[in-house]
Amino acid sequence: MRIHWLNWLRQVVLVTGFSLRTIPERKGSVAASVFGIAGVVAVFVGVLSIDQGFRQALIGSASANIAMVLRAGADTEMTSGLGREDVRVVANAPGLARGTNGPQASPELFVIINLPKRSTGTDANVAFRGVEPPAFEVHRQLHILHGRNFRRGHNELIVGRGAAAQFAGLDVGSTLEIGRNHWEIVGLFEANGGMEESEIWTDAAVLQPAYRRGTSYQSVLLTLQTPEAFDAGKDFLTSDPRLNVKVVRQADYFAEQSQVMTRLILGLGISITSLMGVGAVFGALNTMYTAVSARAREMATLRALGFGGAAVMLSVLLESLALSWAGGALGGGLAYLAFDGYRTATLNFQSFSQVAFAFTVTPSLLVEGVLWASVMGFIGGLFPALRAMRLPIATALRAS
Amino acid sequence: MSEPTDLVRIEDVEKDYRRGGEEIPVLAGVNMTIPQGDFLALMGPSGSGKSTLLNIIGGLDRPTNGAIYVAGERVDTLSDRELAAWRARHIGFVFQFYNLMPTLTAEKNVDLPLLLTPLSRSERQKHVAAALAVTGLSHRAKHFPRQMSGGEQQRVGIARAIVTDPTLLLCDEPTGDLDRKSGDEILSLLQALNRDHGKTIVMVTHDPHASHRATRTLHLNKGLLEDHPME
Numbered sequence: 001m002r003i004h005w006l007n008w009l010r011q012v013v014l015v016t017g018f019s020l021r022t023i024p025e026r027k028g029s030v031a032a033s034v035f036g037i038a039g040v041v042a043v044f045v046g047v048l049s050i051d052q053g054f055r056q057a058l059i060g061s062a063s064a065n066i067a068m069v070l071r072a073g074a075d076t077e078m079t080s081g082l083g084r085e086d087v088r089v090v091a092n093a094p095g096l097a098r099g100t101n102g103p104q105a106s107p108e109l110f111v112i113i114n115l116p117k118r119s120t121g122t123d124a125n126v127a128f129r130g131v132e133p134p135a136f137e138v139h140r141q142l143h144i145l146h147g148r149n150f151r152r153g154h155n156e157l158i159v160g161r162g163a164a165a166q167f168a169g170l171d172v173g174s175t176l177e178i179g180r181n182h183w184e185i186v187g188l189f190e191a192n193g194g195m196e197e198s199e200i201w202t203d204a205a206v207l208q209p210a211y212r213r214g215t216s217y218q219s220v221l222l223t224l225q226t227p228e229a230f231d232a233g234k235d236f237l238t239s240d241p242r243l244n245v246k247v248v249r250q251a252d253y254f255a256e257q258s259q260v261m262t263r264l265i266l267g268l269g270i271s272i273t274s275l276m277g278v279g280a281v282f283g284a285l286n287t288m289y290t291a292v293s294a295r296a297r298e299m300a301t302l303r304a305l306g307f308g309g310a311a312v313m314l315s316v317l318l319e320s321l322a323l324s325w326a327g328g329a330l331g332g333g334l335a336y337l338a339f340d341g342y343r344t345a346t347l348n349f350q351s352f353s354q355v356a357f358a359f360t361v362t363p364s365l366l367v368e369g370v371l372w373a374s375v376m377g378f379i380g381g382l383f384p385a386l387r388a389m390r391l392p393i394a395t396a397l398r399a400s
Numbered sequence: 401m402s403e404p405t406d407l408v409r410i411e412d413v414e415k416d417y418r419r420g421g422e423e424i425p426v427l428a429g430v431n432m433t434i435p436q437g438d439f440l441a442l443m444g445p446s447g448s449g450k451s452t453l454l455n456i457i458g459g460l461d462r463p464t465n466g467a468i469y470v471a472g473e474r475v476d477t478l479s480d481r482e483l484a485a486w487r488a489r490h491i492g493f494v495f496q497f498y499n500l501m502p503t504l505t506a507e508k509n510v511d512l513p514l515l516l517t518p519l520s521r522s523e524r525q526k527h528v529a530a531a532l533a534v535t536g537l538s539h540r541a542k543h544f545p546r547q548m549s550g551g552e553q554q555r556v557g558i559a560r561a562i563v564t565d566p567t568l569l570l571c572d573e574p575t576g577d578l579d580r581k582s583g584d585e586i587l588s589l590l591q592a593l594n595r596d597h598g599k600t601i602v603m604v605t606h607d608p609h610a611s612h613r614a615t616r617t618l619h620l621n622k623g624l625l626e627d628h629p630m631e
Contacts, residue, residue, distance in 0.1 A: 007516065014515055021503040301499040304460055305560075306488025306516045308481060394455040397495060397572075 041331025095229030162356025284380020324377020
């Protein structure tokens with residue numbers, strides 16, 4: 001039995017080898033098929049790299065041991081509101097990590113401002129966040145790249161590098177006029193590609209009166225001693241009669257924030273690439289039908305000599321898959337060169353502010369691209385392969 | 401019971417083809433035997449069924465009715481997979497248009513049927529060299545089909561057909577695509593294989609000149625063997 005299978009596998013390898021050797025004679029149709037699949041994969045990977053980049057911007061900075069406290073019923077910071085007394089109670093929750101400023105609880109104020117985009121000059125929303133000293137312990141990945149941090153009690157602000165790249169007038173040293181207030185831009189920061197990089201930060205105590213927010217905040221971010229401390233902290237806060245809050249893990253919050261965009265991009269990407277894929281499948285079908293037709297006599301000869309019909313069928317399928325893999329690799333490579341790292345910004349539908357992100361072509365996306373190419377190659381090769389197996393040998397031997 | 405020396409026994413073989421809902425009879429009850437060591441020429445006008453009969457003997461096609469025995473084994477009831485393995489073991493085909501793989505050299509073409517056997521590479525090389533020597537093509541072993549004349553290509557085809565030392569050599573119009581001189585050389589080679597190496601050969605031809613090289617000629621007409629063929 002083992003010898004039989006080895007013999008059969010040997011036949012498949014041999015016949016596939018013969019098929020691949022004839023590619024130079026069919027280079028026109030083969031190139032059309034490979035480039036067709038490459039185009040689909042390039043678009044597929046390109047579109048999904050938007051989703052990857054967007055999600056990475058939102059979720060990349062999320063940490064498993066950070067919890068977020070919002071007003072009960074609020075889905076986003078925009079619709080949340082917490083008073084100073086709420087913040088004080090929240091900071092006493094059990095299981096919080098401690099920093100130089102006491103418990104690592106960062107009350108944050110979140111407002112939206114309009115600034116002109118560098119690319120179009122039209123206004124778009126930017127998140128303007130007021131924070132207190134614990135924020136720099138909770139948002140540990142945040143580092144000043146250029147300039148310095150803002151001073152407490154001053155109209156100074158620091159700008160995320162994503163926001164600085166997308167919006168005009170956010171260069172360090174310049175002054176920003178928002179409403180009746182003037183703000184001096186004193187620093188540029190990065191946050192490991194995370195959400196914060198799309199924002200502008202200042203002292204919450206300065207931002208609150210500027211926007212007539214009294215002593216209120218939108219959220220409190222908590223650093224837990226361990227991720228497992230979440231449940232106990234959540235129970236403590238949600239059962240405290242003085243509070244009316246909800247507690248979520250930061251990762252879950254961002255995951256939910258990215259859902260609308262992810263669905264939009266995935267829907268769009270899959271629709272476009274499915275339509276293109278249909279075209280590419282027809283291209284592959286045409287190539288392989290042409291190959292089977294051109295090589296009908298060769299295949300019949302091999303079968304007459306004793307090679308099995310199934311081996312011939314599988315060889316056609318393997319050739320189609322090999323072409324699709326070549327197309328997939330080419331398309332993935334093109335997508336990587338064209339899109340990876342390309343920085344842009346789009347609207348976060350939950351916060352209605354712009355999120356700066358970079359198209360991100362990940363290895364898993366490239367693998368998905370090749371898998372998608374394989375599906376096209378399989379469908380494109382299956383029917384010609386079946387035809388190759390079913391060709392009457394006696395008739396095909398006399399094919400011209 | 402057939403004679404023990406009968407290599408092929410064909411019993412009441414019928415073959416119909418269906419075309420546009422109509423049954424077209426091609427073989428209408430053929431009975432014949434082919435003894436071991438025979439060199440049989442099958443002749444007949446176009447559409448007489450001679451190639452169909454050859455294909456049925458070689459397991460490339462199946463009869464609608466009747467039975468085929470080769471070396472005592474009934475072959476028309478074998479499965480497709482069994483039939484492929486049986487062809488590899490017992491049949492050597494020589495085609496009118498040579499049917500060589502254009503991307504392989506002469507020796508690689510001849511090696512093809514051996515790839516289905518358990519022989520080692522060195523054993524295969526010996527067989528290939530011997531087959532090419534028998535057909536007088538040792539000096540062309542490294543050449544591709546496009547670098548050879550029609551006669552040389554057909555010699556490669558014959559070398560490929562005999563390299564496994566098959567039970568039966570089936571030749572479908574082996575000189576049909578060759579000029580007279582090359583055709584004569586091929587026929588001489590087939591004669592030598594039959595006479596000197598004891599090969600049993602069935603050759604389909606419409607050329608009386610070719611049939612005269614065979615030891616026996618049978619005529620098919622309208623799917624039946626003729627009792628009194630017109631020479």
